Structures are given as C-alpha cells and as structure tokens.
Amino acid sequence: MTFGTRHFLLTVFFFFIVPNMFGQDELKSIELKKIMVAIEAQHNVKFSYAENDVVGHSIFPPDPKLPLKAKLVYLTNRTLLYFKENERYISVYTTLIKPKDRHGCAYVVDEVGQPIDNAVIQYNGDRRLVTASDGFFELPAGFKDDVYVTHMGYEAIIVKPNYTPDDDCLEIILKLSPVQLQEVVTERYIATGISKQKDGTYAIKPRKFGILPGLIEPDVLQAMQQLPGINSIDETVSNINVRGGTHDQNLFMWNGIRLFQTGHFFGLISALSPNLAHDIKISKNGTSAFYGESVSSAVDISSRPKDIGTGSTSIGTNMISADFYTKIKASEKANFEVSARRSFTDVLDFPTYSKYSKRIFQNTIVTSLSNSTDVNYKSDKEFYFYDFTTQYHQKIGTKHDLYADVIGISNTLDFTQGTITATNVVTQISTLNQLTLGGTVAWRTQWSKGHSSEASLYASYYNVDGKNASIENNQTIEQQNRILDAGLRFSDNLKLSPKFTLHSGYQYNEIGTENNDRVNQPDYSRNVKEVLRSHAVIGEMEYSPAESRLYARGGLRINYIEQFAMLYAEPRLLVNYQLNNSFKLEALAERKSQTASQIVALQADFLGIEKRRWVLANDNDLPVQKSSQASVGATFKSRRWLVTLDNFYKKVDGITTFGQAFQDQLELTQAKGNYTVYGTEFLIQKQFHDFYAWLSYTWNNNNYRFDGVEPYKFPSSFELSHTVNTAVIYEWDNLKMALGSKWFTGRPYTPPLINTPTYNNVGTASIVYPYPNSENINNFFQVNFSASYTWQLPRKISMQVGVAVQNIFNRQNIINRYYRINNTNDGVEVVNTYSLERTPNALIKFSF
Incomplete structure (x- = not known):
C-alpha cells in the first residue's frame, strides 16, 4: 500500500466511520440511571433519587449540546418524573408538575450550535428577559404569544412557541446580521477560538480555543502557521515567514513589550505560555498606524x-x-x-x-x-x-x-x-x-x-x-x-x-x-x-x-x-x-x-x-x-x-x-x-x-x-x-x-x-x-x-x-x-x- 493510499484511507475512516459510530450509539435506548450519570459528569451536578423511582426507565439520551435545564425538561417529558434543581443538586420526584403550571422553555444558539448568552427576549409588549450563559430561558406558564429575540450582531427573529405539555425546549437559531457590520466578521476561522475581524485582523482567544492537528495546547505561534500566507520554512516558531518575509520582519508584542525572542528549544516550542493570553491579534496587511517596527506582520x-x-x-x-x-x-x-x-x-x-x-x-x-x-x-x-x-x-x-x-x-x-x-x-x-x-x-x-x-x-x-x-x-x-x-x-x-x-x-x-x-x-x-x-x-x-x-x-x-x-x-x-x-x-x-x-x-x-x-x-x-x-x-x-x-x-x-x-x-x-x-x-x-x-x-x-x-x-x-x-x-x-x-x-x-x-x-x-x-x-x-x-x-x-x-x-x-x-x-x-x-x-x- 502506497503512502498516499494510507493517508487517504485514514482520512476517510476519520471523516466517515467515526461519526457513524457515535451516531449509532445515540439511536439506542439507555437506562435512565446511565443518562443521569453522563449528565452529572458533563454539568458537574448530582442527582438525588429513590432507586425504585428510576428503575425501569429506558429512553433515547438527550443531545449532549442541550443546556442542563433543557435536558431536564426532555427527561420529564419521557419519564413523567419531576426534576427540581437546588444549586448543583437535582432531586427526582414521581409527582409530575401540573400542565397548567409548566413554564415554556427555549435556548438560543448560533448557526454552528454555540449557545448565545445575553440575548434579549421580549414578550407581552415591553416585558424582557436575558438568556443565561447556556442560552437558556423560560417563559410564564401557558404562554403562547410571539417572542421577539435580539442580540447585537445577529438578525432579530420572531418566534411563536405554541407550547404543549409534551413539548421539549425550543431551539432558536440566530443568524449573523447581514446589515450591521459587527466587530466579528467570521467566527470559527480554521478552529474554535479563531475569528476574522472587520479590521482585517485575525483574533485568537486561547480560553475558547478548540483544537488543531498536532497541537495539544493553544500555542499562538503554532496556531498562526495554519492561517493562509503564514508558514515556517524550517517548522520552528523562531522562523515564521509571513508572505515571504523573514522572522525578524514580524513584530511580536506582549502587553506592549516588544519580544526579540519567541521560541524555546531553538524554536521548536513557543516561548509564550498558552495559559495566559486573553486576546491575540494578528495582522498581515492594513495594520493599524499604532504598530511600527515591522515590514511584515504584527502579532499583538x-x-x-x-x-x-x-x-x-x-x-x-x-x-x-x-x-x-x-x-x-x-x-x-x-x-x-x-x-x-x-x-x-x-x-x-x-x-x-x-x-x-x-x-x-x-x-x-x-x-x-x-x-x-x-x-x-x-x-x-x-x-x-x-x-x-x-x-x-x-x-x-x-x-x-x-x-x-x-x-x-x-x-x-x-x-x-x-x-x-x-x-x-x-x-x-x-x-x-x-x-x-x-x-x-x-x-x-x-x-x-x-x-x-x-x-x-x-x-x-x-x-x-x-x-x-x-x-x-x-x-x-x-x-x-x-x-x-x-x-x-x-x-x-x-x-x-x-x-x-x-x-x-x-x-x-x-x-x-x-x-x-x-x-x-x-x-x-x-x-x-x-x-x-x-x-x-x-x-x-x-x-x-x-x-x-x-x-x-x-x-x-x-x-x-x-x-x-x-x-x-x-x-x-x-x-x-x-x-x-x-x-x-x-x-x-x-x-x-x-x-x-x-x-x-x-x-x-x-x-x-x-x-x-x-x-x-x-x-x-x-x-x-x-x-x-x-x-x-x-x-x-x-x-x-x-x-x-x-x-x-x-x-x-x-x-x-x-x-x-x-x-x-x-x-x-x-x-x-x-x-x-x-x-x-x-x-x-x-x-x-x-x-x-x-x-x-x-x-x-x-x-x-x-x-x-x-x-x-x-x-x-x-x-x-x-x-x-x-x-x-x-x-x-x-x-x-x-x-x-x-x-x-x-x-x-x-x-x-x-x-x-x-x-x-x-x-x-x-x-x-x-x-x-x-x-x-x-x-x-x-x-x-x-x-x-x-x-x-x-x-x-x-x-x-x-x-x-x-x-x-x-x-x-x-x-x-x-x-x-x-x-x-x-x-x-x-x-x-x-x-x-x-x-x-x-x-x-x-x-x-
């Protein structure tokens, strides 16, 4: 088998077989206890229940991306059990809440499924509430009128919930606004945590960083080499070439301090700790006039x-x-x-x-x-x-x-x-x-x-x-x-x-x-x-x-x-x-x-x-x-x-x-x-x-x-x-x-x-x-x-x-x-x- 064939088969396996394996697991009914164990691990909570109340319940598991409260509503609708939160502890009861007392629930996400916090929910004329960090919100019991959902940088949307006692939480998807040109032009550029800004710069937020091939940490100097036009001719971070320039023609700054050394181990490891940075801006052209001393890129x-x-x-x-x-x-x-x-x-x-x-x-x-x-x-x-x-x-x-x-x-x-x-x-x-x-x-x-x-x-x-x-x-x-x-x-x-x-x-x-x-x-x-x-x-x-x-x-x-x-x-x-x-x-x-x-x-x-x-x-x-x-x-x-x-x-x-x-x-x-x-x-x-x-x-x-x-x-x-x-x-x-x-x-x-x-x-x-x-x-x-x-x-x-x-x-x-x-x-x-x-x-x- 040739080298290229091995590479092709590995890519096909990773791309097609792996998701099918996960997909098959999601289609199986699972014991309620196992589902609650998974929820405990994901959301750092603890369920409290009587063993006889949960025995015999076997259902399809909820989508792992759902907010915690949305998962509890999902479980309630399928088991007729009532889940009550108290900080990080969740008590399970056999008495189901009355339909007339049930609150409507929904969660707001963007086009790639990421939750949107601080979205404004307007209902009953001028009444308003704001989504939590997981995008979740609740409406009064029996509410069925239109809801107006807005967030800066996204298209406003009108939703008619029409909740029934058997409804799960509604997913509301907001699209990026095509008219208001916001600070972020392109989210998830190559990886989660990397975005392209309206001022032409690329922003990297290590705290939100996803993953890139070969990297186990959000190393900014390694990650920037994945951007088009940026490379290292000898695979080191001390010889980064931006649009054909030499490494010394790049400006590297940390909190306003110019760095003349960017690598450990003669360039194979970045000299900047991945634990630190809150915001990183990379500019290849059209650089702000506040940056001097470089004829190539600027990394702030x-x-x-x-x-x-x-x-x-x-x-x-x-x-x-x-x-x-x-x-x-x-x-x-x-x-x-x-x-x-x-x-x-x-x-x-x-x-x-x-x-x-x-x-x-x-x-x-x-x-x-x-x-x-x-x-x-x-x-x-x-x-x-x-x-x-x-x-x-x-x-x-x-x-x-x-x-x-x-x-x-x-x-x-x-x-x-x-x-x-x-x-x-x-x-x-x-x-x-x-x-x-x-x-x-x-x-x-x-x-x-x-x-x-x-x-x-x-x-x-x-x-x-x-x-x-x-x-x-x-x-x-x-x-x-x-x-x-x-x-x-x-x-x-x-x-x-x-x-x-x-x-x-x-x-x-x-x-x-x-x-x-x-x-x-x-x-x-x-x-x-x-x-x-x-x-x-x-x-x-x-x-x-x-x-x-x-x-x-x-x-x-x-x-x-x-x-x-x-x-x-x-x-x-x-x-x-x-x-x-x-x-x-x-x-x-x-x-x-x-x-x-x-x-x-x-x-x-x-x-x-x-x-x-x-x-x-x-x-x-x-x-x-x-x-x-x-x-x-x-x-x-x-x-x-x-x-x-x-x-x-x-x-x-x-x-x-x-x-x-x-x-x-x-x-x-x-x-x-x-x-x-x-x-x-x-x-x-x-x-x-x-x-x-x-x-x-x-x-x-x-x-x-x-x-x-x-x-x-x-x-x-x-x-x-x-x-x-x-x-x-x-x-x-x-x-x-x-x-x-x-x-x-x-x-x-x-x-x-x-x-x-x-x-x-x-x-x-x-x-x-x-x-x-x-x-x-x-x-x-x-x-x-x-x-x-x-x-x-x-x-x-x-x-x-x-x-x-x-x-x-x-x-x-x-x-x-x-x-x-x-x-x-x-x-x-x-x-x-x-x-x-x-x-x-x-x-x-x-x-x-």
Missing part, C-alpha cells in the same frame, strides 16, 4: 482583562515541561496573575525531547553528526528552559485602570566534551544562554462612553551569551548579542459622531544593541554598540456606522529618527464592504518600516546551531527597511460554508544578503537589495454538525534583487511556491479530535557546478556555484493528529488530557540543504537537514 498579545473577574488556578504538564497559572482576586478592585513554566529535559528524557533534540542538533558538533569528521571524544549536553509572567491590575474609581506586567524567558544549553590523551583527561565546557526580561506599566482611562485614553512605559532586554570551547585546538570563541528597547506610548480614542471615531497618539522609542566577539587563539576581540532614538505621531480615522455595509479605517504614522534626521510617513488603509447576506469585499494597503533586523551566520555558526544577531540600521550598508503592500479579497459565508480569497503584492526595500540566510556563494557577500512577492491565499471550510473540515492553499512568487549580484532577479530563500493545509476536526461534548496534513513545495537551494573544490593562488579551497537558488529541494508532506477530553470533577475542578502525534507516517522531509568541503577527502559533500521524525506528546491539566 494582550493578557489584560477589562474586569477584575474571579480567581482561578491551573496546573499541567506535558512530555517536555510543567506549567502553573493562578489568578488571585485581591479585592473587588484588584487582582494578581502569575504564570510559570519550566522544562524537565535536564532530568527526564521522554521521547518528545529525544526527537526534538535530534531535530535541532543534527549536523552539529553537539551530536557529532558531521559527515566530514570522525570524532574520537565523548560528549554530553544538558538543556532546559523556563518562562514566567506576573501581572497586577488595579481599578481606581470607576474610570481608571492601572496595569503592571513583567515577563521572563530563558534557554540554557551546557555542552561538555572530553577525551583521554597519552598523559591526562581533557575536558571542555561550552555554553549557550538566551534571556529575555520585560516590564511595562500602563494607565487606562474611560473618560466617557465615547472617549478613552491610555499611557504606558515599557522596557525589554534581550541577551544571547555563548562560549564555544574546542577540545581539538584549545580555541575558545565567546559571543554576545544584547538589546535594550525602551520607550513610552500615548493613545487617545474619541468618538466624534455615530459614524466617525478619531484615534491619535504619540510614541517615543530608544533601542540599543551591543555585539561582542572574543577569541583566544589568535587573540582577537570586537565590541560594537549602536543606539537609535525615534519619535512617531499617529492619526487614524475610523468610519463605522451602526447600520452600514461599509467599514473603513485610514491612518498615518509619521516617523522621525534622530540619528539620521530622517522624517518619513507611513499611510495605512482598510476598506471592507458587505455586498449582501453572503459576500463581503475587502481592500487593504500599507507602508511600514523597521530599524532593527537580524543578520545570520550559518555554516560557521556557534556550536553548530544557527546564529542570529540583532543589529540596527546605520543608513549606509544597513539601511532602514521599508515595505509597501496592497491586497484585495472576498469572503463568502452561507449555510455553514466559508470561502475566503485574498490576492496580495508586497515589496520590501533595504534588505541585505547577511539577513537572508544564504549558504552558497552569497554567504560572505555583503549587498543591499529588495524582494518582491505576490500571490494568492485561499480557504474553504464546511461545518457538518459536530464535524468541520477546511482546506487552505497559498501560492506566491518571491524574488530577490541585490545590487551587483548576478542574475538581476532570482528566487528568494524563503519562497514556498505552493502550500496546502488540510484538517478534519470533530468536537462532541468534551471530546475534541483533529487530523490534518501539510504539504508545500521545497525551498530553493544552490547546488555546486562540480563535486570537487577549486583552489586560489594561496591554496584556499572553495566551491563553484551556478546562479543562486537555482534548484528546489523535495516537497514537504506531513500528517498530524491530536485529541483531548475534559472531565468535570467535583468542587468545580476540571481535568483535561490530550495526546498529539506529529508526522504520523514518520516521513523523512528535507527542510534545508547546503554544501561544504570535506577536509578528509577534499571533496564537496551535501548536508541535509531533516524535519521532525514521528513525535508523540501528551498533556494532563487540572483547572479549578
């Missing part, structure tokens, strides 16, 4: 709730790390939030860590997998990471909120080499440490219903410190890269009229970098420090009438860099228009810039691991990077179908060859240039009751142009011409399962012209190459699976367990290829880097 992560809320705690672990989160309500107007996570990879070696370690350290000195050297020494490595956050929220009066936040991220690698000589034992210890520390204080004021302001101070520190000690020649190389980013922001939001809102602000930023190099043999040292100070004035107008098919936002960001006396403007524009009930059109455009970027050294890297250094623009050989982008798109949504199409064009000027990870004749060439990328992004998604499936396709054409480099135009190192992602997701009650695949064309690389090196006049060997990026490696294909289940335990405790498998079929995918000279036989050898092998993971988490 906010864990600041508007309300104090209640306390909660969670403790969990997977096969890599353990985590803890708690929210403490100090008073009615103050709370603390603390999260912490630490790996135990320095103590326990589970299969997940083994596969991660093999993926990261292949072809490096750490695992001695070099093709050109037969190592005669022993080595050992110790790796661990941790991250933490602390947050404080204080309400002052009724209008003011004070926030204080701190974040820390750390990675540590210790590598020991040893050998026995004729006279003694020789050992050398190498280290590599990454550290991020950040803090911010913000003051938010709601002056009136239509006027608010916010001021904040922030600082972010990033440090990479490494020592590479060679046991062969006693050479020690020490390297360090530091960043200090600090500043202040002020913003004001004023509703000028029911149609127009003015957003304005000012931002000041000072960023400094330091790069140190020290070598003992030969004696060499270098220290470079750079500082840039910039100012930005922002103005943005938003057009958003309450009843209009048109939404528009236009903004202007004016930047001034002190050191270069450089003044320039960045316009931003977004327009979308609702054609009818199903179709929406969207147009976006922007100009953006950034002064901090990364340069990359690969073949001569540190400890064999890719080395990235942050540097600042100097308006000379490192110019300020500037981008221009425009896109048009359309969205179709009807009858649980969702189809989106986006076409985009982007050009980025001011890039350098040192920032593009070349591993061929351009690796040591310094040249300035640009890249131009255009393409299409497509998504189709369908809801089937408890199932939904989606497929996304991205095509792009991405080309470099560098001054003095031949040819004039050639493919980008980050070009993935075709990308296809698929998933089938099943969500039933507390059970979630996802099966999906990822396929994309291989990245470009440069093969040598001949398999033997050439030598110059002084005997230095080199490889002869044709034009850069003239070939592509093999296509990438991977199938992933994940599943989770949540139990409701007594005392409001829930337990979640999850499993995930990446690369189910253990396919050997090449994700990078370069060539080097073999010092043993003086030949040219190929070095392939492979993706993760089949990698299992498991999760258990308690929340209370």
